[in-house]
Amino acid sequence: MAIENNYFLLSFVLLPLAALFLTLLTHRSRELRMSQPAFAAVALQFALTVGFVGYWAQQGFPKINVQELALYESDSYKFLVDFYFDRVTAVYMLVGSFITMLILRFSKYYMHLESGYKRFFATVLFFFAGYNVTVMAGNFETLFLGWEMIGISSFLLIAFYRERYLPVRNAVKVFSVYRIGDVGILMAMWASHHLWHENISFLKLQNYELVHEHLMAHSWVGIFISVALLVAALVKSAQFPFSYWLPRAMEGPTPSSAIFYGSLSVHFGVFLLLRTSPFWEQQLSVRILIGLLGALTALIAFFITRVQSTVKTQIAYASITQIGIMFIEVALGWESLALFHFAGNAFLRTYQLLTSPSMVSYKIRDQFYHFAPRRRSGQGWLGKLENSLYMLSLREWNLEWLVNRAIFNPFKTFGHKLDFLTPANVLRVFLPAYMIGVVAFLYRHLLPEQLLHALPLVFTAMGLLLVFKAFSEKEHPSMALLSVLMNHFWVVLAVSFNEAVDQSHFLFYLSGVVPAAALGLYCLKMLKREEPKWYGLHHYYGNAVDHPQLSWVFFVAILGLMGFPITPSFVGEDLIFSHIHSDQYALAFMSASGFVVSGIALVRIYARLFLGVNAKRTVGTCLRSA
Amino acid sequence: MNATKKVVAELMFDEHEVIHQLKHYLPSQNPLKDFVHHNTLHAFQHLKFHEGIQQASETFGYQVYLPLQDFRRLYAEGRISAAVLDRVAVERKGQATLADWRHRLLEKDYDTTGAQRVGKLRPLWKEYYHVNMDKEVHPTLFRLLGAYLDQGVATHAFPVQADSFLGSVRALERHSFQGIFSSKQVKELLFDERVTISQLLKVLLWDERLFEQYLFDQQFAHPGWSGMASVLEDNPVSLLDQRPMSLSDLIFVELLLEIDVLTSKLDGAWEPLGRRFEGQLPPVISKPQERELFEVYRIWQEAYEWTYYDQVLLGMQQAAGKRQAPEAPSFQAIMCIDDRICSIRRYVEQGDPACQTFGTAGFFSVPFFFQPEQGKFYTKSCPAPMTPKYLVREREARLRHEKVSHFSDHAHGFFSGWLAAQTVGLWSAVQMVKNIFVPSESKFMVSSFRHMDAHGKLDFVCEHGDMQADGLQYGFTYEEMAQMAQTLLGSIGLVERFAPLVYVVGHGASSINNTHYAGYECGACSGRPGSVNARVTAQMLNMPQVRALLAEKGIMIPEQTRFLAALHDTTRDEIEYYDEEQLGGAHAALHTEKKRVFVRALEQNAKERARRFQLTDHKQDAEQVHKEVKKRSMSLFEPRPEWNHATNALCLVGRRENNKALFLDRRAFLNSYDYAIDPNGDYLLGILNAAAPVCGGINLEYYFSKVDNGRLGAGSKLPHNVMGLIGVANGMDGDLRTGLPKQMLDIHDPIRLMLTVEHFPEVVLDTIQRNPGTYEWFANEWVNLLVIHPIDKTLYRFQDGAFHAYEPLLDKLPVVRDVDAFIEESRENLPVSLID
Secondary structure, three states, rough: HHHHHHHHHHHHHHHHHHHHHHHHHHHOOOOOOHHHHHHHHHHHHHHHHHHHHHHHHOOOOOOEEEEEEEEEEEOOOOEEEEEEHHHHHHHHHHHHHHHHHHHHHHHHHOOOOOOOOOHHHHHHHHHHHHHHHHEEOEEEOOOOOOOOHHHHHHHHHHHHOOOOHHHHHHHHHHHHHHHHHHHHHHHHHHHHHHHHOOOHHHHHHHHHHHHHHHHOOOHHHHEEEEEEHHHHHHOOOOOOOOOOOHHHHOOOHHHHHHHHHHHHHHHHHHHHHHHHHHHHHOOOHHHHHHHHHHHHHHHHHHHHHOOOEEHHHHHHHHHHHHHHHHHHHOOOOOOHHHHHHHHHHHHOOOHHHHHHHHHHHHHHHHHHHHHHOOOOOOOHHHHHHHHHHHHHHHHHHHHHHHHHHHHHHHHHHHOOOOOOOOOOOOOOOHHHHHHHHHHHHHHHHHHHHHHHHHHHHHHHHHHHHHHHHHHHOOHHHHHHHHHHHHHHHHHHHHOOOOOOOOHHHHHHHHHHHHHHOOOOHHHHHHHHHHHHOOOOOOOOOHHHHOOOOHHHHHHHHHHHHHOOOOOOHHHHHHHHHHHOOOOOOOHHHHHHHHHHHHHHHHHHHHHHHOOOOOOOOOOOOOOOOO | OHHHHHHHHOOOOHHHHHHHHHHOOOOOOOOOOHHOOOOHHHHHOOOOOOHHHHHHHHHOOOOOOOOHHHHHHHHHHHOOOHHHHHHHHHHHHOOOOHHHHHHHHHHOOOOOOOOOOOOOOHHHHHHHHHOOOHHHHHHHHHHHHHHOOOOOOOOOOOOOOOOHHHHHHHHHHOOOOOOOOOHHHHHHHOOOOOOOOHHHHHHHHHOOOHHHHHHHHHHHEEEEEEEEHHHHOOOOOOOOOOOOOOHHHHHHHHHHHHHHHHHHHHHOOOOOOOHHHHOOOOOOOOOOOOHHHHHHHHHHHHHHHHHHHHHHHHHHHHHOOOOOOOOOOOOOEEOOOOOOOOHHHHHHHOOOOOOEEEOHHHHHOOOOEOOOOOOOOOEOOHHHHHOEEEEEEEEEEOOOOOOOHOOOHHHOOHHHHHHHHOOOHHHHHHHHHHHHOOOOOOOEEEEEOOOOOOOOOHHHHHHHHOOEEEEEEEEEOHHHHHHHHHHHHHHHHOHHHHHHEEEEEEEEOOOOOOOOOOHHOOOOOOOOOOOOHHHHHHHHOOOHHHHHHHHOOOOOOOOEEEEEEEEEEEOEEEEEEEEEHHHHHHHHHHHEEEEOOOHHEEEEEEEHHHOOOOEEEEOOOOOHHHHHHHHHHHOOOOOOOOOOOOOEEEEEEEEEOOOOOOEEOOOOEEEEOOOOHHOOOHHHHHHHHHHHHHHHHHHHHHEEEEEEEOOOOEEOOOOEEEOOOEEEEOOOOOOEEOOOEEOOOOOOOOOEEEEEEOOOOOOOOHHHHOOHHHHHHHHHHOOOOEEEOOOOOOEEEEEEEEEEOOOOOOOOEEOOOOHHOOOOOOOOOOOEEEEE
């Protein structure tokens, strides 16, 4: 049985990837050559899923765990791709493959003659592969792998109309919020690594006694992990205070909005909670927190829904309201209801989005035959209250302002402290500083104990500061890129102090980011030579129009540099984290933040240089507001 | 206050004049339900075409021709003829410089990135103070406007309504704890009803010389919303749920928002732009300079157009006289001028060579408002610029609207949404599978046949002239009907040889998931199906009282002639007949027989259309193709239910027999007209008064949406989001998008309309000069006018106010023996050909 499961589950990831591969090899004008295999692969997968679920049900719904492969193995550390299948997986797989199949069939016609046909199908398939990895993940590492794939495909689909300003700006915005959630996942991974002393599999979390015993011993760690997971869930499911990203993500072609933000992607927060529920359900305080945040979101989103005058944002907030209620259901432990609710909400919102253009003729006709004047608010203080609620909701309860103020503005403030750095002088400042660090490392046995504790923190802080610099850099793209690279080095230096770390771990880690950075810098040099006037970070320059290949190569480079799972650095990232001690919260938090913010900074560089309205042209471009 | 007033009075800045200017240049597109085609750049129509669009380009940054490389590619592909290109170049530049101009046209590199005058001043806020005005102000402004104008998306409507937008904003600000504006100074400015736009500009700019430029910059940063405000100001009835709106209110609120941003972001540390800006700004609107690049564009454009026109003109000469009008027609059909009807007429004639078809504007010269039974409003059934005095009401009709639970407000509720997700939600999964794998009729599609109930009754006879409501007369008097009938029959030349059965066929369209549905219906009926007009026309022409009055005017309709109304759905290629049961014995039999002609013609027409639908196999049997074409109209995933007016390029005014033998590939508006009964051009004037703006408007909207889909068109419709049921935008905070979406234009060739008239040039010249509005279209070459001499078939081109003889360059056209095989040959434009 184990072997069969193994093949089945692996095929669920490989099928979409195979179709993706075919798509990438096909010329962009051969529409059917791309859409037909894509549909066939996902339809087959849906059939297989139905079959497998039937077979699995016959077996009496066992919880299946299969270890697929070890991406990295050393004495002290293993990175396993691990798959897991239970009720939650089954429902998410069924709904996911069903909706994706419909959307692909829909898009075969809908996207006809659209210039990004190939990009669209490739991205949806990539997303679907990531979706499957996530819902079948058997441990945090695997889950994070899928999580990252979803984040990037999300960015690509929101910025699908890359020659316009708003989709690109919103794609960067949504990606940034997504990354905040990733800090949560990274922290949870790190802490649970120390809690269990292994890469715990979700199957093991089902063991009540085991979990109970560990939690009794480390109750604060338990809360820490739960809260970290909750943050990730809040972000992904657009719950308070992150709700504002969902309506802004509705920039791509309608079917992509339907699949991502109407149905699948947005329910990942609920998934994450369900998946990890054996862990947090023993902690009452966490359950109360989940329930309260869900209720708060549902209430706020309900009021915001009511004032939306555009169809897609209305659907977005209505969906957020329901997901808030799902959070309450999950907190109450009503797993089956939450799963049922998820499926219903996903279908309903997908259908509403797909038919949203019909709203015009339908509602106008409805009004034509059944017109009744709209209700206005009354006089007196009650009316005033109602008006206030209306205005507050129209402003989306200032949620975006709140998040910016709490999270993103401080990044900028810190970053601007390094404004004196330029590509010309940065090495002169940081090379010596780094050399001092290296020397300190070499002679660490001579250093006092307190300093040994403080130095790693100082070095990580240096790295983080550089990442903030990259995030807020206005002039020099290469400066921003270099700052991100240097952060990786600072982190390595900081971790080195911890123990006798196997040097090969560092090499493994840096083997991905260094070549990626080199490639990225080379691309920047090329672009600067070609487009000296349209180069920088002040505006969106839209250079992808004239340099599509360069844009693509640079994108791959930044993916490598941000530790995306295409280079060894992805595993290295986790590896480095495993070396951060369980009491080094600050160090872990700063490293995780550095990792996450550098992703934002890199995507920002890419977007500013290559996406948006082409700055060179006036005629033939769109207005910013378009 | 008086002091301020005095200062304002002395200024060169005239607030009303500038707002008037802005309204003139902003897009004038109605809310979606009243979408009608019009010349996108109508504001420049007082200039010659090429000069006007160059000015538009230099002022607003529009792309106004195809990109240079596209012209060169068309030339390389042979779609622009070398001979024509040379001829145009010589005509414009002289023989001596031909070689030089050839080089410029074909090889020389030009900087085609363009420039614009609007948008030079306002971005200085960012330069001076790091304030990105668009970013700060647009979201709030758009959301406020969207919420205020919303027609029924939001479940919580805008909570206050005063007698204006500004008044409502004031009332809301005053009566709410959470305000729109944050600074105290701005609130004072808002509440002080004496404050003017000029005073606000003074706060922001100080220097009056900058005011005009600033307002242009500001309003053309979101032409969609501003245009909508301006349209609603002039045409408030376009909203069923009315909202008083004006452009100046929008500007006022936007200026306040800007001051608010500066005050709150910069904490008072700013001064008006005019204090810092020392540059000179040229006038916003000024005459364009001669530029070589534009001359290159012009030559290309003319060569592109004349490559096609030349074929058509030769064809018209050669086809004239090849067919004769039947002596005793088996039946006749009066159909719409619409270019989509061009091919169906050909197939009807092919199916019964003894029949005769006519084309005219599809309201059949009967203008009125229509009120369906249960309808709470009136809807206009005639060309948009007309304002009818009549009301036609429907009774004994079924309600043609069913509720859909997915669109119910409950789906967006808290508990009701929870319930909906568990119930309707799961049902959606079934619906989706059904809609995606087996598309079928659904409650939320738009069907032309639902406009009027075929089994209901129409009240359109006005027995007493004093029956009135809302200033409209209930129906028409017999005298009025006879007058309208005379106009209709006289203008199409049907005054004798009436067949026993005359069909009056209106048209409409069906689609689903189509926000621009109104644009697919009959343009001559204000974006509604022509069923009511067809039915009223047929019924009135059957009335003995009307026929008696017509006889007095010299039009004798034989007693055995019956008129029968029908509606042709151009998307589905289906037809519905009205009042068939009133046909007696012989007529009923004849109708049963002729129906078969229509059935076959519709199938063939569907097949011909399908050759342009790339995902449909058009080589199958016509019946099978027809099935697939029908399925398209019901498919949620089909952004192109039909091609609508794409590829339109011609308008032929003349006798059908002279162009019957010409294959025009659905690219022509065909208006029947017999010069012989209209020696003074009186009927012709009526035809041109409608055809120039309607066909020219359609043509130019397609032209501009195609060449600049980003600014003059609506872009791809795939990401569109419906805003308040009045317009579409991209995403959440986008500006309203005007013009046509890309999906309506893929196969369109942007060339101007060529309108040809069969008459004597001197009569035509005299006729067109009688209406300055119509004359402008031709004189300024926004529509190319040609005349074909009815007797010797000489062609005359109208240029610079006079007719000049035109000799086609081509001397031979392809001859088609089998149209059915011919249309299978290619999915591209087919060459103009003679049908053997």
